[in-house]
Amino acid sequence: MSEFNKNIEYPGFGFEVTHQDENSGARVGKLSTPHGVIETPNYIFCGTKASIKNLSPYQMKEAQTDIILANTYHLMIQPTADIVEKMGGLHKFMNWNGPLLTDSGGFQVFSMGHGTCADEIKGRNTTAKKESLLKITEDGAVFKSYRDGQKLKLNPEISMKLQRQLGADLIMQMDECTAYQVTRDYTARSMEMSMRWGDRSLTAFDETHDGSQGLYGIVQGGIYHDLRKTSAEYVADRPFFGTAVGGCLGGSDEEMYGILEAIQSLNHPTRPIHFLGIGRIKDVFESVKYGIDTFDCVMPTRIARHGMALIKGAKNERINLINTRYKEDPEPLDASMDLPCSTEYSKAYIHHLLKAGEMLGYQIVSQHNVAVINQLMREVREAIKEGSLEALRKEWLCD
Amino acid sequence: MSEFNKNIEYPGFGFEVTHQDENSGARVGKLSTPHGVIETPNYIFCGTKASIKNLSPYQMKEAQTDIILANTYHLMIQPTADIVEKMGGLHKFMNWNGPLLTDSGGFQVFSMGHGTCADEIKGRNTTAKKESLLKITEDGAVFKSYRDGQKLKLNPEISMKLQRQLGADLIMQMDECTAYQVTRDYTARSMEMSMRWGDRSLTAFDETHDGSQGLYGIVQGGIYHDLRKTSAEYVADRPFFGTAVGGCLGGSDEEMYGILEAIQSLNHPTRPIHFLGIGRIKDVFESVKYGIDTFDCVMPTRIARHGMALIKGAKNERINLINTRYKEDPEPLDASMDLPCSTEYSKAYIHHLLKAGEMLGYQIVSQHNVAVINQLMREVREAIKEGSLEALRKEWLCD
Numbered sequence: 001m002s003e004f005n006k007n008i009e010y011p012g013f014g015f016e017v018t019h020q021d022e023n024s025g026a027r028v029g030k031l032s033t034p035h036g037v038i039e040t041p042n043y044i045f046c047g048t049k050a051s052i053k054n055l056s057p058y059q060m061k062e063a064q065t066d067i068i069l070a071n072t073y074h075l076m077i078q079p080t081a082d083i084v085e086k087m088g089g090l091h092k093f094m095n096w097n098g099p100l101l102t103d104s105g106g107f108q109v110f111s112m113g114h115g116t117c118a119d120e121i122k123g124r125n126t127t128a129k130k131e132s133l134l135k136i137t138e139d140g141a142v143f144k145s146y147r148d149g150q151k152l153k154l155n156p157e158i159s160m161k162l163q164r165q166l167g168a169d170l171i172m173q174m175d176e177c178t179a180y181q182v183t184r185d186y187t188a189r190s191m192e193m194s195m196r197w198g199d200r201s202l203t204a205f206d207e208t209h210d211g212s213q214g215l216y217g218i219v220q221g222g223i224y225h226d227l228r229k230t231s232a233e234y235v236a237d238r239p240f241f242g243t244a245v246g247g248c249l250g251g252s253d254e255e256m257y258g259i260l261e262a263i264q265s266l267n268h269p270t271r272p273i274h275f276l277g278i279g280r281i282k283d284v285f286e287s288v289k290y291g292i293d294t295f296d297c298v299m300p301t302r303i304a305r306h307g308m309a310l311i312k313g314a315k316n317e318r319i320n321l322i323n324t325r326y327k328e329d330p331e332p333l334d335a336s337m338d339l340p341c342s343t344e345y346s347k348a349y350i351h352h353l354l355k356a357g358e359m360l361g362y363q364i365v366s367q368h369n370v371a372v373i374n375q376l377m378r379e380v381r382e383a384i385k386e387g388s389l390e391a392l393r394k395e396w397l398c399d
Numbered sequence: 400m401s402e403f404n405k406n407i408e409y410p411g412f413g414f415e416v417t418h419q420d421e422n423s424g425a426r427v428g429k430l431s432t433p434h435g436v437i438e439t440p441n442y443i444f445c446g447t448k449a450s451i452k453n454l455s456p457y458q459m460k461e462a463q464t465d466i467i468l469a470n471t472y473h474l475m476i477q478p479t480a481d482i483v484e485k486m487g488g489l490h491k492f493m494n495w496n497g498p499l500l501t502d503s504g505g506f507q508v509f510s511m512g513h514g515t516c517a518d519e520i521k522g523r524n525t526t527a528k529k530e531s532l533l534k535i536t537e538d539g540a541v542f543k544s545y546r547d548g549q550k551l552k553l554n555p556e557i558s559m560k561l562q563r564q565l566g567a568d569l570i571m572q573m574d575e576c577t578a579y580q581v582t583r584d585y586t587a588r589s590m591e592m593s594m595r596w597g598d599r600s601l602t603a604f605d606e607t608h609d610g611s612q613g614l615y616g617i618v619q620g621g622i623y624h625d626l627r628k629t630s631a632e633y634v635a636d637r638p639f640f641g642t643a644v645g646g647c648l649g650g651s652d653e654e655m656y657g658i659l660e661a662i663q664s665l666n667h668p669t670r671p672i673h674f675l676g677i678g679r680i681k682d683v684f685e686s687v688k689y690g691i692d693t694f695d696c697v698m699p700t701r702i703a704r705h706g707m708a709l710i711k712g713a714k715n716e717r718i719n720l721i722n723t724r725y726k727e728d729p730e731p732l733d734a735s736m737d738l739p740c741s742t743e744y745s746k747a748y749i750h751h752l753l754k755a756g757e758m759l760g761y762q763i764v765s766q767h768n769v770a771v772i773n774q775l776m777r778e779v780r781e782a783i784k785e786g787s788l789e790a791l792r793k794e795w796l797c798d
Binding site: 049050051052053054055056058074078079083086087088093094095327328330340341344345346348349351352353355356358359360361362363364 | 448449450451452453454455457473477478482485486487492493494726727729739740743744745747748750751752754755757758759760761762763
């Protein structure tokens with residue numbers, strides 16, 4: 001296959017760095033899409049199956065959310081991209097008229113082949129769920145539907161078609177997401193294939209490009225800095241709208257941030273940089289220093305379903321509301337916030353709801369967690385402008 | 400035990416019939432409580448464990464809800480009435496500042512002893528769940544906690560104490576709710592005991608009465624009209640604030656409405672009448688003719704959790720959104736309504752959410768169903784005023 005060497009214009013899109021920190025790679029920017037402009041750094045909340053778990057688009061907006069995502073893998077299986085397209089596209093389907101991102105679908109295919117998504121990113125070795133991924137070839141991946149075992153195929157051309165049908169603003173090239181336990185040799189060959197898949201993604205994207213979508217290239221290469229660098233140079237060289245950092249990021253925070261540092265100078269300087277699947281509060285503080293502009297993670301809504309509320313300055317970033325200590329606690333989650341979920345319900349009531357298995361408990365904590373992360377991102381942007389990121393980090397994190 | 404023959408004043412409460420239908424017992428009224436005035440006929444939504452399933456108080460208000468209830472039985476077990484009282488009472492605990500009702504707790508104790516609540520009311524014979532009710536004596540009932548098997552007791556004095564601690568506006572006397580399969584003789588003896596329990600409830604209520612709560616007496620007597628009449632006369636004779644119709648109502652609609660007809664002339668004419676646990680749309684149309692002012696039923700939110708949306712004029716009052724026919728249906732639940740849940744999401748999207756097990760699906764359908772019932776009640780009130788109840792019934796019900 002020949003190299004993709006055309007230019008692609010993204011007239012409906014833009015990215016402008018409005019402030020650059022003097023002492024680090026941290027920056028504030030404006031990311032423009034046909035569905036609105038968001039300030040960066042920002043956080044993209046996960047609406048996996050075209051729904052943020054437990055929250056409506058209205059509740060997401062009430063929590064001051066700017067941008068969300070949905071997962072192509074889940075949607076291609078149900079309801080199918082055909083139906084979403086017939087219903088007017090994903091924005092209309094899920095009733096979200098702000099900026100929206102979809103991934104290529106590849107990540108779930110591969111992570112379900114190797115283990116869970118989090119296991120992949122965090123480098124945890126697992127042998128669970130190996131059955132769903134049937135075959136990876138140069139063409140793409142063959143896997144079994146998680147719903148009915150039906151054999152399905154995903155490759156760069158299919159991913160571009162599906163993401164076109166879904167119609168999100170920001171979309172992702174197809175890549176292979178390698179597992180932590182694979183060899184350096186496998187990671188290298190996989191990264192090279194992801195580059196070829198990047199070119200195939202660009203070719204397919206360009207064929208139907210109408211200005212409504214911006215395509216991100218994905219930096220792969222696992223924990224190997226030289227591979228990461230090659231991949232970053234590839235992404236910067238091609239006419240992608242944005243840069244995403246994906247794949248296995250190692251088994252420790254140091255390894256993860258080391259990867260960001262290794263590629264920092266190679267990332268295209270005028271494109272937005274997205275960090276795929278990462279988003280603890282501490283990750284935000286560390287990663288923005290390497291120029292990361294957007295994050296996504298299921299954490300805020302997932303931990304809510306385990307009764308965990310994000311609290312500024314709390315140990316491990318959160319409190320566990322199921323703990324008996326909250327049984328008679330009349331205080332709200334955070335009286336200083338501008339959201340009824342955070343200010344109007346006592347911890348005792350939320351504790352009761354969670355113990356009773358009442359869905360309202362998950363709804364309250366989910367919306368609170370989303371609002372906390374949005375507040376974090378607003379404060380991070382301000383702190384970058386004011387050069388006070390380290391002071392803000394100390395407010396938020398209890399080290 | 401001697402007869403209760405004091406008067407009780409309810410200064411913070413009131414009930415005024417503002418319009419009486421000429422051709423039936425249907426009436427429009429104003430029911431005043433310390434937490435607000437509601438127009439009747441009205442519908443009391445069930446927040447069993449101090450939460451309407453899947454909906455926040457804000458979403459209930461957005462759906463134009465006037466009044467809700469919680470169940471003493473569930474709350475005495477968890478979080479306990481002591482904790483609710485410490486947290487400032489049920490209104491504050493659940494963040495609902497409108498009118499609120501609690502039941503005595505007896506209904507669940509007895510129905511869990513005999514079968515499900517719905518089985519009792521509808522007269523379905525069942526042998527399930529007989530284990531939890533351990534003993535019924537003149538004093539009260541001993542039963543096992545559904546949470547941990549702990550032995551608990553409920554009697555009129557305990558029920559009044561618990562309901563006082565919870566602090567709802569409208570509260571219920573303790574009664575025995577008999578099963579469909581019991582003999583006439585058992586029903587008669589039970590009804591007589593419920594009358595004695597009514598007097599004990601009044602005595603206990605009066606001891607701590609501070610004007611913040613209005614006590615309802617409950618008409619029992621099963622399917623036997625003569626017993627029902629004796630019970631209705633008892634309730635009308637005692638200084639209750641309101642009248643409630645409870646217990647087994649037979650196995651058919653005719654039997655149920657026949658009971659309402661039998662007691663209609665005996666109910667106290669200037670007190671509000673509540674129909675316990677009943678609330679299909681057809682029940683509302685039939686029952687208001689016998690002077691019923693308020694209804695309560697878990698139906699609107701329970702059927703939502705099975706993917707059923709209430710639709711004006713639909714067969715059996717509802718549609719099943721899980722049905723494949725809605726897979727590509729771009730229409731909202733009801734474009735004529737004033738609620739985003741009813742107007743902004745396509746049936747195709749809700750179908751997808753329900754199939755995917757996304758809680759947002761239940762949230763959308765639950766709020767829609769509550770809004771539909773509130774719209775029904777507004778229209779019923781208007782129709783009674785205009786003498787057009789039968790025409791409205793034809794709009795709502797597909798016979």
